[in-house]
Amino acid sequence: MADLMPYDDRDGFIWFNGELVPWREANVHVLSHGLHYASAVFEGERAYGGEIFKLTEHSQRLADGAKTLDFEIPYTVAEIDEACRETVRANNLVDCYVRPIAWRGSEMMGVSAQATTINLAIAAWDWGSYFPIEERLKGIRLAWAKYRRPDPATAPARTKATGLYMICTIEKHRAEREGYAEALMLDWRGRVAECTSGNIFFTKGAELHSPTPDCFLDGITRRTVMELAEKRGYTCVDRVIMPEELKDFDECFMVGTAAEVTPIASIGDTTFTPGVVCETLLNDYVATVRPKAAAAE
Numbered sequence: 001m002a003d004l005m006p007y008d009d010r011d012g013f014i015w016f017n018g019e020l021v022p023w024r025e026a027n028v029h030v031l032s033h034g035l036h037y038a039s040a041v042f043e044g045e046r047a048y049g050g051e052i053f054k055l056t057e058h059s060q061r062l063a064d065g066a067k068t069l070d071f072e073i074p075y076t077v078a079e080i081d082e083a084c085r086e087t088v089r090a091n092n093l094v095d096c097y098v099r100p101i102a103w104r105g106s107e108m109m110g111v112s113a114q115a116t117t118i119n120l121a122i123a124a125w126d127w128g129s130y131f132p133i134e135e136r137l138k139g140i141r142l143a144w145a146k147y148r149r150p151d152p153a154t155a156p157a158r159t160k161a162t163g164l165y166m167i168c169t170i171e172k173h174r175a176e177r178e179g180y181a182e183a184l185m186l187d188w189r190g191r192v193a194e195c196t197s198g199n200i201f202f203t204k205g206a207e208l209h210s211p212t213p214d215c216f217l218d219g220i221t222r223r224t225v226m227e228l229a230e231k232r233g234y235t236c237v238d239r240v241i242m243p244e245e246l247k248d249f250d251e252c253f254m255v256g257t258a259a260e261v262t263p264i265a266s267i268g269d270t271t272f273t274p275g276v277v278c279e280t281l282l283n284d285y286v287a288t289v290r291p292k293a294a295a296a297e
């Protein structure tokens with residue numbers, strides 16, 4: 001933890017309710033409803049070569065998630081898009097991560113929060129280099145999580161609401177303590193669901209199998225990878241996957257804005273050998289998010 005660079009003590013600008021404010025001044029009060037009651041939604045985006053990949057899909061998901069949590073972001077999707085671009089520009093970033101978050105403010109403190117103002121902030125920071133592709137192809141090791149993705153009748157399961165990440169952090173920490181990189185969660189029925197920060201795919205020959213996202217995020221990366229797979233002639237199968245089936249698959253990988261396409265070497269005792277499907281889709285994904293760089297090669 002020696003190289004921690006706290007997120008509240010950096011140079012740059014954060015877009016905060018319509019204005020770019022100096023990074024260290026983008027503060028909220030401790031009696032913010034979003035902090036106490038998880039009345040908040042966020043996004044995780046990546047810019048490549050200065051362009052935010054699938055920006056409008058992210059802004060739309062943020063706006064839709066807020067409505068599911070019973071609040072309305074006071075900016076249109078087009079305005080949120082522009083605010084994200086402005087944040088990237090203001091910080092002179094090219095390849096970076098972008099984090100919009102919307103939350104209920106501090107005018108009321110209690111379960112009822114009808115009169116709170118709705119805030120929107122957007123930060124962006126340098127992502128640094130990610131693993132070279134050969135390194136990534138070794139695959140990461142996953143633990144089985146104990147907590148499960150909740151029934152949509154219990155929680156707004158298909159949004160990027162902050163509260164849904166409470167169990168993800170617990171599980172990610174448990175996995176890290178045991179020497180794993182990530183954890184795979186089952187859903188409330190005991191079916192394979194997703195990782196703590198990304199969706200999962202399994203392969204069988206030229207077929208890609210992925211759990212039906214009926215109680216977790218149908219990720220933007222997941223949908224992008226399915227399009228790329230179909231272009232390559234792979235068949236995509238969205239279905240119920242039970243944990244006992246894992247031993248029957250060839251390859252396995254996780255996908256998400258941050259994870260991109262990350263091959264998986266094992267889940268608990270089940271091992272996989274990242275091979276041609278992982279490599280093809282990882283390369284295709286990189287070429288899609290960085291069309292300019294790919295064209296220049």
Ligand code: PMP
Nearest residue numbers: 196197198199219220221256257
């Ligand atoms: N599931 C969870 C729990 C996530 O945090 C993410 C990352 N946002 C995803 C799936 C993948 O979503 P996306 O591809 O849209 O980033």
